[in-house]
């Protein structure tokens with residue numbers, strides 16, 4: 147596909163998303179109906195669609211074509227070449243469209259920062275002086291990070307192995323065992339070092355969270371909201387611990403067995419009904435369901451789908467998760483409450499309310515990481531039971 151044809155296809159996909167289809171589904175549906183598109187075309191289209199979604203409001207919140215025009219202008223694209231009307235390229239930019247480009251409308255802070263109006267006051271309350279910068283950083287793509295599986299290899303050997311598959315990676319400035327992918331991130335899923343478990347895809351902030359844990363040899367650890375098992379795998383790799391994984395929706399853990407075997411670690415899955423026979427644990431890690439507001443660079447669609455009602459429902463789930471996780475911790479043990487959100491309502495408010503109603507728990511450490519060049523937004527609170 148020519149660059150113009152890709153822009154035309156991205157505009158169509160964005161219109162489908164505007165009509166209510168989730169972004170991933172819209173991309174897959176388009177690809178199924180467009181067998182002529184190769185993997186490079188699909189990847190380029192995904193980038194265009196996600197770039198537009200990240201900055202949908204600041205780009206004018208128009209239809210797919212309007213978004214593509216604004217995006218091309220923002221990123222210094224050659225508008226005449228992209229919108230040439232030739233072949234499958236989109237139609238030439240009209241006089242009205244040129245006038246709109248030449249006279250941009252004034253934008254409110256929420257528009258300029260690409261956040262829904264209802265969320266802006268909460269965002270400012272949570273982030274204070276960092277509110278604007280934290281929003282603006284999520285208008286652009288995030289880097290890809292890898293975790294080096296220490297049981298299988300070393301950082302230098304992993305960098306060398308990735309290079310053999312033309313993937314350039316470098317050690318993260320602060321997080322031990324974390325690599326930033328500098329070139330060819332799309333090759334990772336086919337790279338030998340990934341396929342045989344020497345490296346895992348995991349954001350730097352999640353790796354930071356696991357690195358903060360203190361565990362004695364043989365400790366019994368439960369990843370209570372395991373999902374795909376990213377945290378459980380990292381804990382099993384880094385600590386000499388007995389690691390268990392649970393999720394209210396066990397189907398989410400379907401790939402965990404294969405991933406653990408590939409990484410050379412053991413993670414025992416427990417169903418909800420089996421928790422009572424397996425407690426107490428020395429550490430329960432609650433990676434709670436959340437808005438994902440610290441990871442919206444990777445899932446920009448989620449930013450526009452979040453509503454106050456959904457946030458309220460998430461807060462209820464978070465309060466239930468922290469209380470249920472705490473019940474599984476033995477005396478002298480620790481509880482970790484984590485989210486990939488930057489909203490205080492999902493973080494500080496949840497742990498503070500929990501501690502207020504159960505004074506046996508004290509906060510040992512609390513970190514709020516903001517999305518930036520070195521990783522996603524992430525909240526981590528370590529609580530101890532006295």
Ligand SMILES: C[S@@+](CC[C@H](N)C(=O)[O-])C[C@H]1O[C@@H](n2cnc3c(N)ncnc32)[C@H](O)[C@@H]1O
Pocket residue numbers: 370371372373374375376377378392393394395398433434435436463466467
């Ligand atoms: C943020 S995701 C976990 C991501 C995962 N820890 C990882 O590193 O890939 C949250 C998970 O919590 C699970 N969940 C939601 N409510 C829960 C509950 N009450 N008890 C246990 N798990 C729950 C969801 O099914 C979801 O998989």
